[in-house]
Amino acid sequence: MPSHADPQLPTLTFNGDPYPLTPGLTLLELLRQLDQDPARVAAAVNDDFYAAGHLPDRELCPGDVVDVVRMMVGG
Amino acid sequence: MPSHADPQLPTLTFNGDPYPLTPGLTLLELLRQLDQDPARVAAAVNDDFYAAGHLPDRELCPGDVVDVVRMMVGG
Numbered sequence: 001m002p003s004h005a006d007p008q009l010p011t012l013t014f015n016g017d018p019y020p021l022t023p024g025l026t027l028l029e030l031l032r033q034l035d036q037d038p039a040r041v042a043a044a045v046n047d048d049f050y051a052a053g054h055l056p057d058r059e060l061c062p063g064d065v066v067d068v069v070r071m072m073v074g075g
Numbered sequence: 076m077p078s079h080a081d082p083q084l085p086t087l088t089f090n091g092d093p094y095p096l097t098p099g100l101t102l103l104e105l106l107r108q109l110d111q112d113p114a115r116v117a118a119a120v121n122d123d124f125y126a127a128g129h130l131p132d133r134e135l136c137p138g139d140v141v142d143v144v145r146m147m148v149g150g
Contacts, residue, residue, distance in 0.1 A: 015147055042119075042144060049124035051142070067126070069117060069144035072090055 010062035019066075027058045030066065041068050085137035094141075102133045105141065116143045 005020040012021050014030065027045060031038050038055045044067045045058060052071060060066065080095040087096050089105065102120060106113050113130045119142045120133060127146060135141065 041147075042142070044117075044119070044124035044126075047124050049119035049122050049142075051119075067117070067124075068147050070147055072116075072143050072145055 012060050012062065012064040012066055014066045015068060021060060021062055021064075025060050027055055027060060027066065029057075030060065031055070031068070034068075036068055042071050043068050087135050087137065087139040087141055089141045090143060096135060096137055096139075100135050102130055102135060102141065104132075105135065106130070106143070109143075111143055117146050118143050 002020065009020040009022060011018040012025075013019065014034075019030070027043065027050075028038055031041070031043070039053045042052045043050050043055055044065075045060070046065050050056065077095065084095040084097060086093040087100075088094065089109070094105070102118065102125075103113055106116070106118070114128045117127045118125050118130055119140075120135070121140050125131065
């Protein structure tokens, strides 16, 4: 959990760790806060998968499970 | 595409490459064929995401897009 996080805020789970859910936080804004390029990483929100470059600016909700994942290219 | 693949077979896309869809092929069988441990990798089939250890033995269909992805633990 980022040190400056307001303990009153609801949280989501990001890559297995709790993360503060500021009002109106979206998937793309979350990735920006974490220096992740939405064009280069794939992500899952709960059981929805978004391939790299196809991430929607989806509003996040308390309890959402967000995972940034790396595509393993080549079988 | 595996060299021994029967060109008559329909295909799915695995990690970006075409892969032969043998009748009744399931997600877990596909991972076994590719020496991927379903307990240790996450996977997406089209826009459905399955976390590591939670992969269903889902039957695959022609044109399915299967991606084995690696979880990036830690924000």
